[in-house]
Amino acid sequence: MERHNHYETVTEAINQLREKGFDIDFNLNENCIVCHVDQFTADDFEIVEVYRYEGNSDPGDEATVYGIESNTGLKGILVTGDPSSLDSVTLEILQKLGRHIGN
Numbered sequence: 001m002e003r004h005n006h007y008e009t010v011t012e013a014i015n016q017l018r019e020k021g022f023d024i025d026f027n028l029n030e031n032c033i034v035c036h037v038d039q040f041t042a043d044d045f046e047i048v049e050v051y052r053y054e055g056n057s058d059p060g061d062e063a064t065v066y067g068i069e070s071n072t073g074l075k076g077i078l079v080t081g082d083p084s085s086l087d088s089v090t091l092e093i094l095q096k097l098g099r100h101i102g103n
Contacts, residue, residue, distance in 0.1 A: 024076030
């Protein structure tokens with residue numbers, strides 16, 4: 001997994017990931033990762049790239065952009081906010097997803 005902080009904005013990181021073929025928008029929902037009507041578990045994915053952004057003065061401005069790939073070849077983007085504002089189920093999914101770190 002590659003960890004990066006070198007893009008100025010979240011938008012720039014997302015645009016660069018899209019250029020690399022991460023073209024699906026993933027979301028977290030209860031106990032799964034969602035893409036349109038499809039639902040996946042964290043075991044179905046690995047993290048390929050991570051970009052972290054911290055707010056200058058407000059933790060609410062924090063964001064993490066994940067480039068993730070499924071075991072079936074789906075590549076997409078998952079964006080999360082400030083970890084302190086995430087519910088326990090979302091945190092559990094992110095921790096589980098973090099165990100599937102790619103090379």
